[in-house]
Amino acid sequence: xxxxxxxxxxxxxxxxxVISVIAYALLxxxxxxxxxxxxxxxxxxxxxxQKAADLGLDQPLLAQYFDWLTSAFGGDLGRSWFTGQLVAxxxxxxxxxxxxxxxxxxxxxxxxxxxxxxxxxxxxxxxDNVVQFVSxxxxxxxxxxxxxxxxxxxxxxxGLFKATGYVPFASSPSGWIASVTLPVVALSIGAIATxxxxxxxxxxxxxxxxYVRTLRSRGLSTNRVVYKHVLRNAGGPALAVLAVQFVxxxxxxxIVEQIFALPGIGQLAVQATGAGDIPVVxxxxxxxxxxxxxxxxxIDLAQAxxxxxxxxx
Amino acid sequence: xxxxxTPPNTIPTPTGRTxxxxxxxxxxxGAISLAFLLVVALxxxxxxxxxxxxxxxxxxxxxxxxxxxxxxxxADSGGRDVLSxxxxxxxxxxxxxxxxxxxxxxxxxxxxxxxGYYRGWFDNVASWFTALVMALPGxxxxxxxxxxxxxSVWAAMFIFGILLAPAYFxxxxxxxxxxxxxxxxxxxxxxxxxxxRIISRHILxxxxxxxxxxxxxxxxxxxxxxxxxxxxxxxxxxxxxWGSMLNDGFINIYKAPLLMMWPSLAIALTSIALTLLAxxxxxxxxxxxxxxxxxxxxxxxxTGSIAAVTTSIGTVTGGIGLDAEAEAEPTIRHADDERAxxxxxxxxxxxRDLRIGYGQDDGGTLEVVHGVSLDIRRGEVHGLIGESGSGxxxxxxxxxxxxxxxxxxxxxxxxxxxxxxxxxGEREYTAIRGRRIGYIPQEPMSxxxxxxxIGSQLVxxxxxxxxxxxxxxxxxxxxxxxxVGIPDPKRTFAAYPHEVSGGMAQRVLIAxxxxxDPDLIIADEPTTALDVTVQAEVLDLLRDLQAERQMALLLVxxxxxxxxxxxxxVSVMQHGLIxxxxxxxxxxxxxxxxxxxxxxxxxxxxxxxxxPLGGADIEQADIEDADIVKAAVVKGGAR
Numbered sequence: 001x002x003x004x005x006x007x008x009x010x011x012x013x014x015x016x017x018v019i020s021v022i023a024y025a026l027l028x029x030x031x032x033x034x035x036x037x038x039x040x041x042x043x044x045x046x047x048x049x050q051k052a053a054d055l056g057l058d059q060p061l062l063a064q065y066f067d068w069l070t071s072a073f074g075g076d077l078g079r080s081w082f083t084g085q086l087v088a089x090x091x092x093x094x095x096x097x098x099x100x101x102x103x104x105x106x107x108x109x110x111x112x113x114x115x116x117x118x119x120x121x122x123x124x125x126x127x128d129n130v131v132q133f134v135s136x137x138x139x140x141x142x143x144x145x146x147x148x149x150x151x152x153x154x155x156x157x158x159g160l161f162k163a164t165g166y167v168p169f170a171s172s173p174s175g176w177i178a179s180v181t182l183p184v185v186a187l188s189i190g191a192i193a194t195x196x197x198x199x200x201x202x203x204x205x206x207x208x209x210x211y212v213r214t215l216r217s218r219g220l221s222t223n224r225v226v227y228k229h230v231l232r233n234a235g236g237p238a239l240a241v242l243a244v245q246f247v248x249x250x251x252x253x254x255i256v257e258q259i260f261a262l263p264g265i266g267q268l269a270v271q272a273t274g275a276g277d278i279p280v281v282x283x284x285x286x287x288x289x290x291x292x293x294x295x296x297x298x299i300d301l302a303q304a305x306x307x308x309x310x311x312x313x
Numbered sequence: 314x315x316x317x318x319t320p321p322n323t324i325p326t327p328t329g330r331t332x333x334x335x336x337x338x339x340x341x342x343g344a345i346s347l348a349f350l351l352v353v354a355l356x357x358x359x360x361x362x363x364x365x366x367x368x369x370x371x372x373x374x375x376x377x378x379x380x381x382x383x384x385x386x387x388a389d390s391g392g393r394d395v396l397s398x399x400x401x402x403x404x405x406x407x408x409x410x411x412x413x414x415x416x417x418x419x420x421x422x423x424x425x426x427x428x429g430y431y432r433g434w435f436d437n438v439a440s441w442f443t444a445l446v447m448a449l450p451g452x453x454x455x456x457x458x459x460x461x462x463x464x465s466v467w468a469a470m471f472i473f474g475i476l477l478a479p480a481y482f483x484x485x486x487x488x489x490x491x492x493x494x495x496x497x498x499x500x501x502x503x504x505x506x507x508x509x510r511i512i513s514r515h516i517l518x519x520x521x522x523x524x525x526x527x528x529x530x531x532x533x534x535x536x537x538x539x540x541x542x543x544x545x546x547x548x549x550x551x552x553x554x555w556g557s558m559l560n561d562g563f564i565n566i567y568k569a570p571l572l573m574m575w576p577s578l579a580i581a582l583t584s585i586a587l588t589l590l591a592x593x594x595x596x597x598x599x600x601x602x603x604x605x606x607x608x609x610x611x612x613x614x615x616t617g618s619i620a621a622v623t624t625s626i627g628t629v630t631g632g633i634g635l636d637a638e639a640e641a642e643p644t645i646r647h648a649d650d651e652r653a654x655x656x657x658x659x660x661x662x663x664x665r666d667l668r669i670g671y672g673q674d675d676g677g678t679l680e681v682v683h684g685v686s687l688d689i690r691r692g693e694v695h696g697l698i699g700e701s702g703s704g705x706x707x708x709x710x711x712x713x714x715x716x717x718x719x720x721x722x723x724x725x726x727x728x729x730x731x732x733x734x735x736x737x738g739e740r741e742y743t744a745i746r747g748r749r750i751g752y753i754p755q756e757p758m759s760x761x762x763x764x765x766x767i768g769s770q771l772v773x774x775x776x777x778x779x780x781x782x783x784x785x786x787x788x789x790x791x792x793x794x795x796x797v798g799i800p801d802p803k804r805t806f807a808a809y810p811h812e813v814s815g816g817m818a819q820r821v822l823i824a825x826x827x828x829x830d831p832d833l834i835i836a837d838e839p840t841t842a843l844d845v846t847v848q849a850e851v852l853d854l855l856r857d858l859q860a861e862r863q864m865a866l867l868l869v870x871x872x873x874x875x876x877x878x879x880x881x882x883v884s885v886m887q888h889g890l891i892x893x894x895x896x897x898x899x900x901x902x903x904x905x906x907x908x909x910x911x912x913x914x915x916x917x918x919x920x921x922x923x924x925p926l927g928g929a930d931i932e933q934a935d936i937e938d939a940d941i942v943k944a945a946v947v948k949g950g951a952r
Contacts, residue, residue, distance in 0.1 A: 015448055022445075027461060140588035141581050142537035144544060148563065148573060156566065210759040213715050218774035218825060219747025222739060232764045244447070251450025255541050259563070270545055273456045281460045285453060292448050307764055308809040 001304070008300050012293035019289045020072075024065050027278050028057075038081055038276075055081070068282075077286070078279040080272075087283035090268060095287060097166060098257065098264035102249045104184040109191035109249075110242055114231070116192070117199025117238075121207065122226065131196060138193025144255040147186035151259060154182060164261035183260045187252050191245040198241040202234035209233070235306045243299040247292055333522055336597040343593035346586040353583055357407040360400035368401035368553045369393060380571075389561050389572060399575050402553040406536060406579075409470045409554070413535035414528060416474025421481025422524065426512055428482070429489025439486075443479040451476050451538055456547070464549045466539065473538055477531050484527055488520040522598055529591035533584045540580050555579050644686070645905045647895025661730050661832055661865055662689040662712065668724035669707050669716065669889075682707050683889040684725060689833065694859060694866040696876040696897070698912065699886035705869050708886070709835050711735075712867075713752055714742040730832070747778045751826035751864075753836040753855075757818035757843070761810035767821050768806035771828060778829050793824040797854060816847035820854065827858055833865045840875065852878055873912055877901065885909045 035052035043051075052058050056067060068078065077087035120131035154160045161182050167175035206212065207230055215225045254266030261267075265284055272280035337343035361368075365383075371391045380387045387395050428436045454476060455469050462468045492498055492515065501511050536555075542548055543556025550557055555576040562573030664687040670678035682704040689695045699705045710716045712727055714734060727734040732745065746752075754760040762770055768790060775786035787806075794802035797820040805813060805821070813821070819839065826834055839855065840848040856879055859866050868879060876883055876897065883900045885893040885908065893906040904910050 015444060018445065019448060023457060027457060136588055136592060137585060140533060140585040142541060142584060144541055145577055145581055148559075148577065152566070152570065152573070156570075208718070210754060210756060211762045213710075214752065214754050214760040214822065214825075215762065215770070215773075216715055217713055217746050217750075217752035219743060219745075219778040219829060220774060221743045224777070229762050229765070233762065247447065247450050251452040254450070254452050254456070255545060258545055269453065269456045270547065273460045273547060276460050278460060281457050285449065285457055288450065288453050289448055292450075296448075309763065309811060 004304060005297075005301065008297050012297055016286070016289050016293055020069070020286055021065070023282060023285045024068060025061065027282055028061060028064065072286070077283040080277050080280050082275055082277050087279050090280070091265060091283045091287050094263055094265045094268050095291075097262055098250070098253050098266060099291070100169075101180050101183045101187060101256070101262070101264070102246070102253050104180060105187035105191060105249050106242065106246055108184060109188040109195055109245065112188070112192045113195035113199050114238070116196040117201075118203055118226065118231070120196070120200045121203035128200075131200065135193040135197045138189050139197075141190075143186060143190045143252045144259060146189050147183070147256050147259045150182050150186050166260075166262045179260075179262075183253075183256045183262060186256055186259075187249050190252070191242075191249055194245055195238060195241055199234060199238045202237045203230055206230040206233040232306055236303055239299050239302055239306070243296055246295050246299075250288060250291065333525070333594060333597060337590070337593050340593050340597070342589050343597075346590040346593065349582065349586045350590065353403060353407065353579075353586075356400060357404045360404045364394075364397035364400040366394040366397040368398040369551065387569070387571065389558070390565050390569075391561075395558075395572065395575060398553045398558060399579065402555050402558055402576070403579065405466065405552055406539065406555045409466045409539050410532050410535040412467055412470040413474040413477060413539070414532050416471050417477035417531055418481055418524070418528065420475060421478035422485050422520075424478065425482040425485025426489060426516065429486040430493055430508070430512060430516070439482060443482065446476050446479055452541065455538070455542060459542075459547050464547060466543070466548055466552060466554065469542060469548075470535065470539060473535060477534065480527055480531055481524065484523050485520050488523070489516055492516050492519055522594070526591045526594045526598075529587045529594070533587035533591075536580060536583055536587075540576070644891045645893040645895075647893075647899035647903065650896040650898055659691040660688045661691050662687070662867070663728040664688070664708070664712065664725070665728070666725035667708060667711060667722065667727060667735075669704070669711050669720060670723040672719045672721075678723060680723060681720075681889055682711070685886070685889070685891055686725075687884055687891065689865050689867055691832065692863045692865055693881045694856075694868060694879050696880035696883040697867060697869045697886060698871060698873065698876055698883060700871055700912075703886045704889035705886045706837055707889075709837050709867065709869050713746060713750060713835060715746075715752075747774050747829045747831065749831050749833070751829065751831040751834040753819075753823055753826045753834060753839045755838040755841055757815050757822055758810065760822055761818055763810050765809075766806070767808055767810060767813070771806075771821070771825055774825070775828055789828065790824075793828050794821070797821070797824045797858075798850070799824075816843055816851065819843060819847075819851055823851070823854060823858070827862065827864070830862070831864060833867065834859075835867045835869070837869045838871070839868070841870075841872070855879065871912075885912065 035048045035055065035057060039048055039051055049058075056064055059067075071078065075088055077091065079086055080090070083090075116131050116135075120128040161178055165179060167179045169176040203226075207226070212225055212230060215229055216222060253264060254269060256262075257264040257266040258270060265287065268280065269284045271277075272284065337347060371393050374392065385396055389395055389398065424435075424439050428439045451473060455473060458469065458472050498511060498515055501515060506514070540554065540556030540559060543554045544559045544563070546557075546560050548554060548557055550560075558576040559573060559580070562569070562576065565572055664685060666684045666686055667682060668680060668684055669682035670680040673679055685704070685708050687695075687697070687708070697705045697708065707716070707720070710720070711722055712729070712734065714737065716722075722735045725735065729745065729750065732741070734742070734745070737745070761767065768787070771790040771793065772783070772786040775781045775789055776783065779786075781789065791802045791806055794805055799805050799817060799820055805817065810818060819842075823839070826836075836855065840851050843851060852875065855866070858864075859879075866879070868875065870876060880897045883895065883897050884891045885900070885906065887908045893900065893904065893909045900909065901913070904913055
């Protein structure tokens with residue numbers, strides 16, 4: 001088990017490293033004369049050169065990257081060029097918001113998708129047809145359109161939830177729930193659709209397996225066989241899809257945060273992108289990559305817990 | 314919005330009989346989706362030409378104007394005509410999606426072909442790239458790119474196309490890997506065709522249909538992500554796109570909620586049409602593959618696993634079909650001999666005129682068992698013999714209440730120790746299965762749950778069915794493993810199914826079947842999947858357990874050798890009917906039905922895997938009988 005974890009961890013670290021190299025090279029090489037862009041066309045060449053030296057931009061790229069990397073290991077991702085804030089601080093303070101809606105959406109998607117998928121696979125008939133149809137529509141419609149419809153219906157027309165703004169959990173738990181409900185629902189619908197399809201398929205597959213018949217022949221009730229044996233065997237493929245969905249939800253959060261005016265990492269990314277604030281963009285990219293790697297590692301562990309063959313290989 | 318790329322799980326191969334297009338149009342959903350997409354495409358081409366105004370013509374008087382005769386959809390916050398903008402935006406949005414699509418298609422397909430056909434280092438690089446792309450949400454990459462290259466729709470969509478390339482890569486790679494080792498590709502190579510020709514002739518034709526399906530999905534994703542970016546206000550706001558119109562509508566959501574509707578509808582309907590089209594195409598392809606497979610299977614059952622039998626009889630009408638001639642024919646019954654009579658009168662399982670049918674797609678029912686009557690006496694070993702497709706396994710499953718999906722009892726009755734099973738519900742059956750009737754399956758490896766240890770699969774029924782404590786159940790399971798001849802019970806108890814051999818797994822399954830002390834065990838071809846040497850051991854084990862526990866055994870088999878070895882009485886099944894029935898010696902000595910005789914002939918062909926009549930309790934008379942059988946079979950001219 002330990003070698004398995006270490007191997008996955010190592011490949012995750014390598015992946016983040018490679019992403020950091022590529023992102024750094026593209027962001028810092030592609031931007032042209034960065035100091036000039038920050039200061040505007042009216043600045044004198046001397047001032048621009050001074051600015052470039054301040055930012056370390058006069059160094060060779062490799063040296064710049066090495067500096068960045070060594071500070072990054074110490075938890076320092078540099079400062080924003082425009083606000084002067086520490087990137088690590090602004091990224092981590094916003095990460096809580098993003099992760100709370102993305103993890104919330106992932107959990108809800110997992111639960112609802114399992115319920116729908118099992119229901120569709122076992123009952124068949126019209127329930128199956130309805131679940132399938134809703135899945136196709138949920139998959140097809142982009143999440144931000146769903147978010148817009150939710151805002152229009154529940155916030156503007158019915159006034160049930162606040163349309164925008166974020167209330168930290170610490171200051172008011174009920175206010176927090178009210179502020180994240182619509183974003184979480186908007187995010188989760190697409191994931192529910194995809195994961196439910198996968199659960200349905202793998203439950204159908206597991207149900208047709210010989211061991212299901214044999215377990216039932218031993219006097220175990222069908223419910224017991226489905227919820228203990230079938231779900232465990234169907235869990236692997238469903239988890240794999242959920243892992244992919246998590247990455248999708250992280251991307252979806254960028255737009256959803258904008259719609260609901262949530263101060264998450266997506267909002268930070270949009271602001272930084274618009275302004276050309278490269279250190280912040282770099283920080284967002286690295287933070288996202290680390291989150292994805294960690295989540296994939298967790299999902300791998302869950303896979304190993306479910307499936308003995310994964311554990312041993 | 315999400316860049317989750319799930320390629321079609323299976324790679325359906327096109328049939329070529331009817332074109333994919335025609336099959337898609339035949340379905341209403343397919344026809345509607347395709348028609349809608351054609352309209353969108355048409356608008357994309359001629360939209361700017363039919364637009365009543367310049368899409369960027371702003372007018373202060375018209376800011377957020379309501380729909381009117383001159384401006385049917387009103388005007389936006391810049392006082393620009395919404396209809397004209399919508400028409401112009403369709404062109405740009407579709408073209409932008411196409412940039413991503415074509416980029417992904419070219420990179421993915423070419424890389425997939427090269428990696429799949431030549432393998433080597435390219436293979437590793439490509440899979441690393443895939444992992445890299447999967448590690449970041451597409452929109453984050455696009456945001457980062459936007460910081461460098463600025464607000465160009467086209468640049469963004471080109472980059473997104475690179476991110477989408479793995480969707481095609483994996484599809485093509487899998488298809489090429491599967492095809493490259495096929496014989497016809499080898500043949501093409503030997504006959505001197507160039508790699509390029511092989512790829513275009515033999516490989517591209519296989520992946521063409523899946524690529525079209527994937528393209529529909531990718532186009533939907535590209536439209537979603539592109540309008541998402543524009544919606545965030547990160548695009549070039551002077552260019553009309555669905556996303557930038559949505560952005561304008563969202564900013565004015567309180568003042569003019571209708572503004573949001575048109576671009577939303579355009580995005581949503583186009584995305585839905587693309588997804589539905591992809592689904593319809595996939596269904597159309599998968600269905601043809603299924604039909605083909607079913608046809609192939611039907612042929613396989615018709616030829617049967619005991620080819621000798623089917624050819625010698627010559628009246629076989631497809632594996633599980635209704636045979637009117639056979640139905641009219643009454644079962645040939647032989648009177649009990651001494652050995653069988655000893656157990657007469659104490660019937661525990663009584664099956665009367667059992668009929669089993671499967672619901673068909675057209676609402677009809679296909680009957681596969683046409684009125685089987687069978688009685689099993691306490692403590693006897695009863696053979697149910699017939700070729701595959703004769704309905705013997707269906708009969709066994711019906712007794713257990715475990716017919717596959719779609720199957721049901723359509724007539725007759727099953728009476729087990731005074732309980733009617735044919736009408737029993739799930740709860741009644743749960744009390745009977747395991748504790749009163751045990752089941753030993755055919756294929757050992759697939760009948761153990763791969764995710765649980767062998768021990769836990771043995772313990773669970775003991776705890777649930779018999780209510781034993783965990784400790785008692787574990788002890789009992791270990792004792793059973795020892796009893797069925799497993800050398801190291803503790804190790805096997807803790808092992809997972811894939812860690813033991815097939816013979817061991819079958820012993821585990823036998824232990825499981827007898828663990829709850831049932832009065833009847835149904836063994837469905839218990840030795841067919843095993844090695845010849847292991848077969849004999851497992852049969853010995855079954856015989857010993859049966860004698861030791863005095864349980865009845867219904868042995869479903871196609872092998873007369875096994876029957877001769879173990880059974881007291883035999884029922885011979887063909888085409889869903891019992892054609893002959895009697896004590897084992899009567900069947901061997903005086904078989905009347907031609908089918909029975911041909912089956913007996915087949916064991917002579919199967920070779921002396923095991924002496925036809927072995928075992929301590931068989932007398933000299935039996936062996937003489939066997940000789941008579943051989944003589945009768947030869948004289949009867951069945952061979």
